[in-house]
Amino acid sequence: xxxxxxxxxxxxxxxxxCLLPALPRAWAAWLTPATIVxxxxxxxxxxxxxxxxxxxxxxxxxxxxAVDALxxxxxxxxxxxxxxxxxxxxxxxxxxxxxxLLAYFAGGIGTVLAGDWISFFxxxxxxALSGVGLVLAARxxxxxxxxxxxxxxxxxxxxxxxTAILIEGGRSGDWAMRPVGLDTPAGFLFLLxxxxxxxxxxxxxxxVDAYPKASLAGLAVLVAVTTKVGLFGLMTVFPxxxxxxxxxxxxxxxxxxxxxxxxxLRRVLAYSMMVQLGLMVVAIGVGTPLALDGVAWxxxxxxxxxxxxxxxxxxxxxxxxxxxxxxxxxxAKTMPWVASAVVIAxxxxxxxxxxxxxxxxxxxxxxxEGSSYPHALYWLMASLSVxxxxxxxxxxxxxxxxxxxxxxxxxxxxxxxxxxxxLAFLIPISVVLLVGWLPExxxxxRPFGSDVTVFTTKTVVAxxxxxxxxxxxxxxxxxxxxxxPKEGVRRLWDANLVYRWLFRTLPSHLVIAGQRIQGALxxxxxxxxxxxxxxxxxxxxxxxxxxxxxxxxxxxxxFFVLLLLGxx
Amino acid sequence: xxxxxxxxxxxxxxxxVILLATRWVRAFAQVTPxxxxxxxxxxxxxxxxxxx
Numbered sequence: 293x294x295x296x297x298x299x300x301x302x303x304x305x306x307x308x309x310c311l312l313p314a315l316p317r318a319w320a321a322w323l324t325p326a327t328i329v330x331x332x333x334x335x336x337x338x339x340x341x342x343x344x345x346x347x348x349x350x351x352x353x354x355x356x357x358a359v360d361a362l363x364x365x366x367x368x369x370x371x372x373x374x375x376x377x378x379x380x381x382x383x384x385x386x387x388x389x390x391x392x393l394l395a396y397f398a399g400g401i402g403t404v405l406a407g408d409w410i411s412f413f414x415x416x417x418x419x420a421l422s423g424v425g426l427v428l429a430a431r432x433x434x435x436x437x438x439x440x441x442x443x444x445x446x447x448x449x450x451x452x453x454x455t456a457i458l459i460e461g462g463r464s465g466d467w468a469m470r471p472v473g474l475d476t477p478a479g480f481l482f483l484l485x486x487x488x489x490x491x492x493x494x495x496x497x498x499x500v501d502a503y504p505k506a507s508l509a510g511l512a513v514l515v516a517v518t519t520k521v522g523l524f525g526l527m528t529v530f531p532x533x534x535x536x537x538x539x540x541x542x543x544x545x546x547x548x549x550x551x552x553x554x555x556x557l558r559r560v561l562a563y564s565m566m567v568q569l570g571l572m573v574v575a576i577g578v579g580t581p582l583a584l585d586g587v588a589w590x591x592x593x594x595x596x597x598x599x600x601x602x603x604x605x606x607x608x609x610x611x612x613x614x615x616x617x618x619x620x621x622x623x624a625k626t627m628p629w630v631a632s633a634v635v636i637a638x639x640x641x642x643x644x645x646x647x648x649x650x651x652x653x654x655x656x657x658x659x660x661e662g663s664s665y666p667h668a669l670y671w672l673m674a675s676l677s678v679x680x681x682x683x684x685x686x687x688x689x690x691x692x693x694x695x696x697x698x699x700x701x702x703x704x705x706x707x708x709x710x711x712x713x714x715l716a717f718l719i720p721i722s723v724v725l726l727v728g729w730l731p732e733x734x735x736x737x738r739p740f741g742s743d744v745t746v747f748t749t750k751t752v753v754a755x756x757x758x759x760x761x762x763x764x765x766x767x768x769x770x771x772x773x774x775x776x777p778k779e780g781v782r783r784l785w786d787a788n789l790v791y792r793w794l795f796r797t798l799p800s801h802l803v804i805a806g807q808r809i810q811g812a813l814x815x816x817x818x819x820x821x822x823x824x825x826x827x828x829x830x831x832x833x834x835x836x837x838x839x840x841x842x843x844x845x846x847x848x849x850x851f852f853v854l855l856l857l858g859x860x
Numbered sequence: 861x862x863x864x865x866x867x868x869x870x871x872x873x874x875x876x877v878i879l880l881a882t883r884w885v886r887a888f889a890q891v892t893p894x895x896x897x898x899x900x901x902x903x904x905x906x907x908x909x910x911x912x
Contacts, residue, residue, distance in 0.1 A: 750863075
C-alpha cells in the first residue's frame, strides 16, 4: 500500500475540499493553508523522479502517478500558488471558495503527476468543475452567467480531449501520455482540446469572459492551473510541432489592442495572459530542450507575477468596488504593500534582469534564436517585453498607483492589509526575486536537460538596451502627446461579437428551426393519428395528452417488466 | 558593444508600432456587451462577504 502514498497530495487536497463544507466557517481560514503546507512538505520529502503508481481498472493497466522533473516543478508551483491563494482568501469565511480552491489545485497536481491519459483526464475534469466553482462563488448574476459559459467551454475541451484519448488509446492500445503527431485525427482533437484550455485565438473567449468576473479566490488562483495544464498538455503531445509557432505568434499579438485600450483592468489582465501564453506556445513549437525548459520556468514565473497583479486587482475591487481604469489612480499612498508587490511583478513581466521573468524569457528567446526559424521571430518575441512596458508598467502600475485618476476615486482610505494577505503577496514575489537573484536555481533544475547559460553580461546589457530604448521612446512620445490615451474603451469587438453569436444568435436560430421542424413533423402525425382521439373510439384516452408523471410511471413499469423478463 | 544596436532599434520600433496598432484597434466600433447590466466595466462589488 506504500506506493499509494504518491497520491497523498491529491487525496489531502480533495479530502479537505469535501470536508470543509461540513466544518465551522472559521476553520477554513487556517485548515486550507495548513493542508497545503503539510502536503507540500510531504511531497518535498517523499516524492522523487521515477516514482510510479500502477493500478488495474477492469482490463486496463494504468499509471496513476509517474513522477518526472517537469511534474515536480509544476507540483511545487501549484503548492506555492495554492498557499498564496489560500492565504489571500483567509479573511473570507466563504467555504465554497476554500473548497473550490483546494479541488482546483488537486486537479492540477493530479494532471501533472498522471502517467496515463485516463488518469490525466479524470484530474483534468476536476480542474474544469472546480474552476467553475471559483467563478460561481462570486455569487452575482454576471458571474453566474459567465460561469455557465465557462463550463460550456470546459466541457467542450473535456469531450474533445476524451475523444482524442479514446481514438489514440483504442488505435494503439497504449494509454501512456506521449507525443502524438498532428497527422492523425486524435492529434487534431488534442490540439483543439488543449487549444481551448491554453486560450488559442478565438478559443480564448471563456478566459477573457470568466476570469475578470470570478470570485476573490478565482481572481487569485485561476491564472495558475487551467491554462497552464493546457500548456502542459501541449508540451506532452506536441513538442516541436511547427504549427504551434504561427498559432503562438497570433496568440501573443492578438490582445495588443485590448491590453492597451480596455477600460476594465481585470479584463486587461485576462487579455495579458494571452501574451505570455502565446510566447510559450511558440516555444513549444520550437520544441528544443532549451525551449521546453524555458516554457517550464516561464510557467512558474508567469503564474507568480500574474497572481500578484490579479490579487492586487482583487484587493482594489474589494476596497474600492471598482477596477475601472478611469477611476483608479494614486493608490500607492493608500495601498503601499500592494503597490510594492505590483512594481516587482511589473519588473518581472517586462523581463528586467534580476527578476525570474528575465531568466525564463531569455531561455525561450535563446531557444528561438538558435532554432531554424527566421530571425524575425526572435525579434518579434523579444519585443513582447516592450508591450509589457506599456500594459504592465504604464497602465497597471504607473497610472493605477502613482498618477492621479481620470475620474474621482471612490473613498480612497488607507488600507490595512491583513497579515495573511501580505504573506499571500510575499510568496509569488519571493519566487520571482529568488529565481532572478539565484541564476543557479533555473540553471541547475532543467526538466528537459538543457545546459545553456542565459544569465550573461551580453543578455543583461541587451535586455537593458531594449527596455531602456523602448522606455525612453515612450516617455518622449508621451511628452508630446502621442502616448497611450488615458481614456479606456469599455469593450472591444472580439469577445462580444463571437459571444453574441454563440450564446444569443445561434441558440435563438436553433430554437426557431427546432419549432419549425417539430411543426412540420407533428402536423401529418396529428392528422394521421387523429382517429385515436375520436370520441367514438373505445380507446380514445390513448390519443389524449397525459401528465408527464404518468408517462414516466408507465416507462418505469415497462422497464421493470423488461428487467423481469431479462432475469427470468 | 557591437551587435547590441538591433535591440535599441527593436525597442523604439516596437513602441511606435504598438502605439499605432492600439489607435487602430480603438477605432473599431464598440459592440454592446452580452451582459448589458450597467457597471460591467468593473464597478461591480464582489458579494461574497470578504473583508480584504
